[in-house]
Amino acid sequence: MLSRVANSLYWMARYLERAENVARILDVNLQLSLDFRSLDPVEVQNHWLPILDCTGDQDAFRAQHKHITAAAVTEFMVFDQQNPNSIVSSICQARENARTVRDQISVESWEQLNRLYLFAIAPAARHMWASSPSDFFNEVKSTSLLLIGLSETTHIHNEGWLFSQFGRFIERADKTSRILDVRTHTLPARGLPKTVNQTAALEWSAVLRSASAWDAFKTLYGADVHPRNVAGLLLFNEDFPRSIRVCVEQLNATLRRISGVAEGRYSNDAEKLAGRLTAELRFGTVEEVFAVGLHEYLDQLQAKLNTIGDAVFSIYISHAFNDSETAFVQQEEKQQQARIF
Secondary structure (H helix, E strand, O other): OOHHHHHHHHHHHHHHHHHHHHHHHHHHHHHHHHOOOOOOHHHHHHHHHHHHHHOOOHHHHHHHOOOOOHHHHHHHHHOOOOOOOOHHHHHHHHHHHHHHOHHHOOHHHHHHHHHHHHHHHOHHHHHHHHHOHHHHHHHHHHHHHHHHHHHHHHOOOOHHHHHHHHHHHHHHHHHHHHHHHOOHHHOOOOOOOOOOOHHHHHHHHHHHHHOOOHHHHHHHHOOOOOHHHHHHHHHHOOOOOOOHHHHHHHHHHHHHHHHOOOOOOOOOHHHHHHHHHHHHHHHOOHHHHHHHOHHHHHHHHHHHHHHHHHHHHHHHHHHHOOHHHHHHHHHHHHHHHOOOO
């Protein structure tokens, strides 16, 4: 498979996953902010600032906006095409990557992705947003999930498909870690909080909803929301499909399918790093996480995911281009990776 094709399929899947994750984060936190109608400007800023940090866009936002408000943050993270992590930007970039490898995806996938793209850039999206932000977010989320289903059922599961799977799972693992990190500023630097008041429980339930994990959490733990159990589900649960453990296991398995190397062995740095992180998540405990500090642990986890991603590009994509293509690819990668983390 051509490296450029693998690169485009990887980014197509990653941008779609990003759009869906940002839609869920904003939908939940916009609804949560309505429950705090009496928030003063400082409290509003404290609510939305972690959301900007979640996608690493605080500096870019402050360059354009003087004040942090719900309207400014949602406009920046939904429609602002100067923000490469906004929902509309992610959809546009997913569609552009798909266009360059049109022969590698099914007609059904292309039609749905193109439909989502045309919706996102059309006035109808603005009208829907103005009348019901939740309807807008549901359109993005449902189409993203439909595209995942179409990928599973209508694409040939060849190397290209595996690179798209890798992109999806590394993005999902990263965003789950960042969703979990949103409310860590309310926790002690190390150790568990002694009590969890009603406001904190509401905020941690929003973390679960942002990861589509509320129903799974209630099944396992009931409605008593505690940061320990939230972290346990989103980090280490072996059955919840959006837990970081499951995502890393999936990307680790994907890398081994690409190379043909069996579990327990490795043929390159990406497989070694992915296998090591898989083992850490399989045998890690919540107590160990909070002993280090949840925020510190998540920072280290995100750095490890970045390193795995860099290793994959070094092994499979960056080195495979000839000299005449190198400058183009480096420029393209610089643009696509800008402010991912």
